[in-house]
Amino acid sequence: MAEAIDYKALKAGGFMKQVQKGYGSLRLQVIGGNLDAKAIKTVAEVAEKYGHGYVHMTSRQGIEIPFIHVNDLQKVKDELKEGGVGTGVCGPRVRTITACQGSEICPSGCIDTYTLAKELDARYFGRELPHKFKFGVTGCQNNCLKAEENDVGIKGGMTVEYKEDACISCGVCVKACREKALTMTDGKVEIDRTKCNNCARCVKSCPTDAWEGTPGYIVSFGGTFGNKIYKAEELVPIIRDKETLFRVTDAAIEYFEANANPSERFRATLQRLGDEGLREVVNKAYEGGN
Amino acid sequence: MADVIEFDEKIDITDKVCPLTFVTAKVAIEELDDGEVLAIRLNDGEPVQNVPRSFKEDGHQVLKLDDNGDGTYTLYVRKVEE
Numbered sequence: 001m002a003e004a005i006d007y008k009a010l011k012a013g014g015f016m017k018q019v020q021k022g023y024g025s026l027r028l029q030v031i032g033g034n035l036d037a038k039a040i041k042t043v044a045e046v047a048e049k050y051g052h053g054y055v056h057m058t059s060r061q062g063i064e065i066p067f068i069h070v071n072d073l074q075k076v077k078d079e080l081k082e083g084g085v086g087t088g089v090c091g092p093r094v095r096t097i098t099a100c101q102g103s104e105i106c107p108s109g110c111i112d113t114y115t116l117a118k119e120l121d122a123r124y125f126g127r128e129l130p131h132k133f134k135f136g137v138t139g140c141q142n143n144c145l146k147a148e149e150n151d152v153g154i155k156g157g158m159t160v161e162y163k164e165d166a167c168i169s170c171g172v173c174v175k176a177c178r179e180k181a182l183t184m185t186d187g188k189v190e191i192d193r194t195k196c197n198n199c200a201r202c203v204k205s206c207p208t209d210a211w212e213g214t215p216g217y218i219v220s221f222g223g224t225f226g227n228k229i230y231k232a233e234e235l236v237p238i239i240r241d242k243e244t245l246f247r248v249t250d251a252a253i254e255y256f257e258a259n260a261n262p263s264e265r266f267r268a269t270l271q272r273l274g275d276e277g278l279r280e281v282v283n284k285a286y287e288g289g290n
Numbered sequence: 291m292a293d294v295i296e297f298d299e300k301i302d303i304t305d306k307v308c309p310l311t312f313v314t315a316k317v318a319i320e321e322l323d324d325g326e327v328l329a330i331r332l333n334d335g336e337p338v339q340n341v342p343r344s345f346k347e348d349g350h351q352v353l354k355l356d357d358n359g360d361g362t363y364t365l366y367v368r369k370v371e372e
Contacts (some may be wrong), residue, residue, distance in 0.1 A: 170354045172343075172365075175338045176339050205346060206346075207342070207346050207352035
């Protein structure tokens with residue numbers, strides 16, 4: 001092994017240098033935190049055969065196999081691929097798309113997070129950018145997936161409408177609402193829209209479906225949770241359809257690509273330039289423009 | 291809109307903490323026959339926010355939530371057999 005190891009190139013392929021010379025921890029591609037049984041078996045076999053027989057679960061729903069020798073890397077990647085497992089990425093590009101279980105599994109979920117995570121993965125995963133770029137998708141205001149710690153966070157919510165005819169004045173929704181947005185007067189529920197955070201707890205709790213909820217995406221921008229900690233901010237109203245959602249996420253990522261200095265996180269760019277520019281492009285995208 | 295709801299069984303879960311609040315209520319409703327009504331006295335806060343919804347998710351019919359004025363509520367639920 002006379003030639004120097006190009007760790008930067010290896011990093012792009014998800015291989016991260018270890019303390020132990022010649023070894024790296026290989027990051028695998030996981031979408032929305034799900035991995036099927038066949039993939040899990042493959043990972044287990046590879047970890048036993050080439051690693052030290054264990055995996056590390058990363059903080060962002062990823063799996064890494066530590067103690068892969070750089071000389072085995074190609075064989076390892078080939079065997080993983082054969083077993084249906086892709087490798088992840090590190091470095092300045094779009095990282096693992098994380099997601100909670102969403103409305104297909106969780107009673108609290110307002111949106112199908114896993115499908116959305118797969119779509120975001122197909123659209124952006126591995127895309128080269130000035131710095132790392134993270135997407136996270138969470139199904140509701142409980143925020144199990146911590147949407148706002150991502151460069152772009154997507155959170156499920158609902159816009160709600162009261163159907164007085166179906167209401168039995170039971171009072172459950174008034175108590176279910178944590179924002180105290182609902183009050184009952186003479187058997188009729190009134191909503192204070194300025195307090196409603198689209199959590200849909202009224203919809204979920206109503207025994208007679210007197211609250212009708214339309215699912216939507218609450219999008220926030222510029223979160224980081226590493227060396228610096230900033231909460232991503234909502235810059236557009238709740239989005240009702242995926243076409244608009246992707247227009248908005250495209251606009252955000254293109255803004256970052258065009259305006260960030262090399263090695264500058266999204267939040268740092270927004271701090272340097274102010275958020276007006278981003279606000280303008282994402283709102284234009286929200287309205288339907290390009 | 292009847293002000294007084296008749297019930298077949300009454301339980302008090304104000305001395306229970308999550309998850310025993312709903313577990314206790316769930317066990318109690320299982321003892322009832324289809325169509326019978328369970329009255330559950332529960333605390334303000336998490337129990338009153340979550341227990342009604344859990345009954346709905348299990349397919350039962352929530353009828354009414356009464357504020358007892360002492361920091362507790364009474365929830366009336368009609369049992370619906372699967």
